[in-house]
Amino acid sequence: MIIFDEVTKKYSSGTTALDNVTFQINDNEFLFLVGPSGAGKTTILRMILRQIIPTSGSIIIDNVDITNKKFKDTQKLRRSTGVVFQDFKILFDKNVFENIAIALKIINSPKNTIKNEVEEVLGLVSLSDKKLMFPIQLSAGELQRVAIARAIVGNRNTIIADEPTGNLDPKTTWEIMKIFKKLEESRTIIIATHNVDIVNSFKKRVITLKDGGIVGDKRSGKYEL
Amino acid sequence: MKDILTSIKRTPYQSLGSFMILFFTLFLSLFFFTMTSFFYGVLSYVETRPQVIAYFNVDSKEKDILQIKTNIEKTGKTTSVNYVSQKNALKIYKELNKDNPLLLEMVSENILPASIEVFAKKPIYLKEIAEFLKHQKNIDEVNYQKDIVDRLVILTTILRRVSIGILAFLILISIIVLLTTAAFKISVKREEIEVLQLIGASQGYVRKPFILEGLFFGFTSGTTAFLIFYGLFAYFNPFLSSYLSGIPRLSFYNLTGYNLYVFPPSLEYIIFSYLITVIFGMFIGFIGNHLATSKYIK
Numbered sequence: 179m180i181i182f183d184e185v186t187k188k189y190s191s192g193t194t195a196l197d198n199v200t201f202q203i204n205d206n207e208f209l210f211l212v213g214p215s216g217a218g219k220t221t222i223l224r225m226i227l228r229q230i231i232p233t234s235g236s237i238i239i240d241n242v243d244i245t246n247k248k249f250k251d252t253q254k255l256r257r258s259t260g261v262v263f264q265d266f267k268i269l270f271d272k273n274v275f276e277n278i279a280i281a282l283k284i285i286n287s288p289k290n291t292i293k294n295e296v297e298e299v300l301g302l303v304s305l306s307d308k309k310l311m312f313p314i315q316l317s318a319g320e321l322q323r324v325a326i327a328r329a330i331v332g333n334r335n336t337i338i339a340d341e342p343t344g345n346l347d348p349k350t351t352w353e354i355m356k357i358f359k360k361l362e363e364s365r366t367i368i369i370a371t372h373n374v375d376i377v378n379s380f381k382k383r384v385i386t387l388k389d390g391g392i393v394g395d396k397r398s399g400k401y402e403l
Numbered sequence: 404m405k406d407i408l409t410s411i412k413r414t415p416y417q418s419l420g421s422f423m424i425l426f427f428t429l430f431l432s433l434f435f436f437t438m439t440s441f442f443y444g445v446l447s448y449v450e451t452r453p454q455v456i457a458y459f460n461v462d463s464k465e466k467d468i469l470q471i472k473t474n475i476e477k478t479g480k481t482t483s484v485n486y487v488s489q490k491n492a493l494k495i496y497k498e499l500n501k502d503n504p505l506l507l508e509m510v511s512e513n514i515l516p517a518s519i520e521v522f523a524k525k526p527i528y529l530k531e532i533a534e535f536l537k538h539q540k541n542i543d544e545v546n547y548q549k550d551i552v553d554r555l556v557i558l559t560t561i562l563r564r565v566s567i568g569i570l571a572f573l574i575l576i577s578i579i580v581l582l583t584t585a586a587f588k589i590s591v592k593r594e595e596i597e598v599l600q601l602i603g604a605s606q607g608y609v610r611k612p613f614i615l616e617g618l619f620f621g622f623t624s625g626t627t628a629f630l631i632f633y634g635l636f637a638y639f640n641p642f643l644s645s646y647l648s649g650i651p652r653l654s655f656y657n658l659t660g661y662n663l664y665v666f667p668p669s670l671e672y673i674i675f676s677y678l679i680t681v682i683f684g685m686f687i688g689f690i691g692n693h694l695a696t697s698k699y700i701k
Contacts, residue, residue: 227601257603267598271409284604328602 179205180226180336180366185235187221187390195221196232197390205335208362210377211370212401213387219370222387223338226368227259228252257285260329260365264341266321268313274300275309278327285332299327303357319350326357336366343373351376377401406612407619410588417584418620421691424580425624428573429684433632433676435566440665442559444653449555455521455532455547461489463517463541471539472519478535480528485520492517516543574687581620581691582698585613589699596700610696617692618685625684629677636668 180203187195196218203209211219224230225237228244236245244255260281269277275296282292300306303323313321322342329337339358343351355376358367371377377384377400384399385392394402411418459468465488472484487495492515500506521536523529533547589596599609636643647666655663655672662671 229601253603253605255603256601259603261601267594267601269595269598271413280599281602284599284602284608 179203179238179240181236181238182222182225183236183238185225185232185237187218187225187230188233194390195230196225198235199387199390199392200235201385201392201395203366203368206362206364206366208358208367208380208382209369210380210382210384210399210401211368211387212372212377212384213393216389217387218390219387220340221390223261223340223368223370226336226338227261228255257332258335260326260331260334260337262322262325262329262337262339262342264344266318266325266345268321268324270313273310273312274305274316274324277313277324278331281328281331287332295331296327299331302330302360303327317350318345319347319353322346322350322354323357326354330361330365334365336368337361339367339369341371342369343371343376355380374401407616410592410612410616413591414584414588417587421581421584421620422624424577425620425684425687426628428570428577428687429625429628429680430632431573432570432683433628433680435562435570436679437632437665437676439559439563439566440655441653442555442562443656444665445650446555446559447657448650448653449548449551454523454529455536455545456518457521457536457539457542458516458518458544458546460541460543461513461516465517467541468517468519471536474539475519475521475532475535478532480524480532482522482524484522487518487520489513489515489517577687578691578694581617581688582695585617585692585695586699588613588616589695606700609700610693613692613696613700614689617688617690619688621684621686621688622681625681626677628684629680633673633676640667 182199182201185196185199189195199218199222211222213219221230225232226239228249232245236243238244239255240258242251243249244252269280272280278296278299279292282295287295296309297306300309303326305320305323305327308316308320313324316324322345326337326339326342329339337358342358343354346354351373358369359380361367381398383397384394384401386394386399386402457471469486472486475481475484489512493510493512496510496515497507519536521532523532529547533545536542536545596609644667650666652664653666655661655665655675662669663675664672668676
């Protein structure tokens with residue numbers, strides 16, 4: 179469970195990225211964060227990864243206050259959270275298998291476990307036949323599938339995605355979203371997006387942000403601004 | 404290993420720079436290390452030689468020489484005084500020139516002088532002893548080695564100080580070059596580092612490839628410096644051996660128990676030099692890259 183309790187983020191330049199934001203995300207919930215650019219979507223995602231610390235308020239993940247100064251388990255927190263970016267952030271000197279395996283290598287998983295788990299997620303994202311290919315040989319949709327595979331491998335219970343379909347054509351966008359749909363039963367999924375069609379067709383919870391504040395939070399919501 | 408080679412391929416000139424500066428530092432380190440060890444060995448050898456030698460005219464009587472020996476001993480300023488008769492002098496001469504029959508043929512017992520070798524209790528007595536001997540009957544020549552010892556002490560001290568100064572400077576330069584190169588490599592891999600950190604990699608995991616690369620450069624440049632140094636040594640060995648033929652085996656800082664001989668170098672000493680060079684190189688490589696990763700990977 180993720181709880182944002184009166185979270186505010188102000189930068190020294192005077193910009194307010196988030197203003198007194200409070201919400202709760204339950205386990206295995208599927209959630210869209212929507213809103214115009216600069217509304218605070220990415221700030222929320224980066225706060226869940228503890229890349230940004232709030233100016234005030236607290237963020238509690240699985241009963242642990244990650245905003246507490248004494249919190250030292252950032253690595254453990256990130257190891258339980260998979261992350262997908264709009265620009266994929268794939269390592270171009272590693273092949274598909276190695277790109278996914280790296281998420282398991284960092285936690286010193288045994289070789290056999292790495293092989294089995296990577297093969298399993300490759301099947302899930304339909305890339306089993308391309309595991310030895312290098313990123314330069316893949317399409318944008320395939321690159322994003324590699325990124326998703328890397329985000330879910332190793333029993334990560336939360337997946338956050340920042341504009342995961344922003345660089346993809348409509349057909350590929352739907353293929354990627356189908357993968358997220360497959361994952362929702364066992365994981366919490368938080369997707370920040372501008373894509374109206376996707377949000378409206380999924381009929382999931384939608385939190386709408388504007389100027390750093392929440393202007394809407396609806397179950398089976400729609401993209402409304 | 405694969406990651407290290409990939410990193411070198413990505414930044415070939417920076418890698419070459421790291422390698423060259425480390426190689427240069429380690430080559431000079433090995434050179435100075437060998438030179439100071441060698442001069443220390445020479446100094447130790449010279450210190451074991453008689454400090455004052457008085458040669459007598461060839462027609463001197465043994466009785467007179469032994470009387471002078473007794474007189475010298477009575478001064479209480481010597482630790483030992485050895486008498487070398489003409490017969491013994493010939494024996495020593497034959498041993499020293501056993502490989503040169505021509506020289507052996509030309510010399511007989513009658514033309515070699517008898518001598519006494521004096522070891523003084525303190526260096527300040529040397530001049531006094533030499534003066535005393537010069538004024539004795541039948542003395543042909545008096546040699547004393549204070550000047551040689553003094554010069555060797557000065558030379559060894561200067562060499563050691565110059566080596567430390569130059570090496571400290573080179574080590575500093577090496578660390579700065581390695582740090583700068585590693586910083587550049589970190590910036591090249593910035594996105595990869597960001598990804599690793601976001602998926603939960605520990606600081607140690609992220610820093611490990613850079614540290615390993617530093618160790619790799621230390622190892623390869625140390626090995627290259629060693630091979631080139633001993634390659635040159637092997638090339639010049641015939642000349643050196645002939646030039647230093649009168650000097651016996653020189654031990655490494657008097658550590659004779661480990662078979663460590665600086666000249667001619669024993670296998671143990673060569674292995675020891677290699678290990679010292681490589682470990683020193685890996686240490687510098689580690690320090691340079693450790694500083695860079697500590698500063699630039701947060």
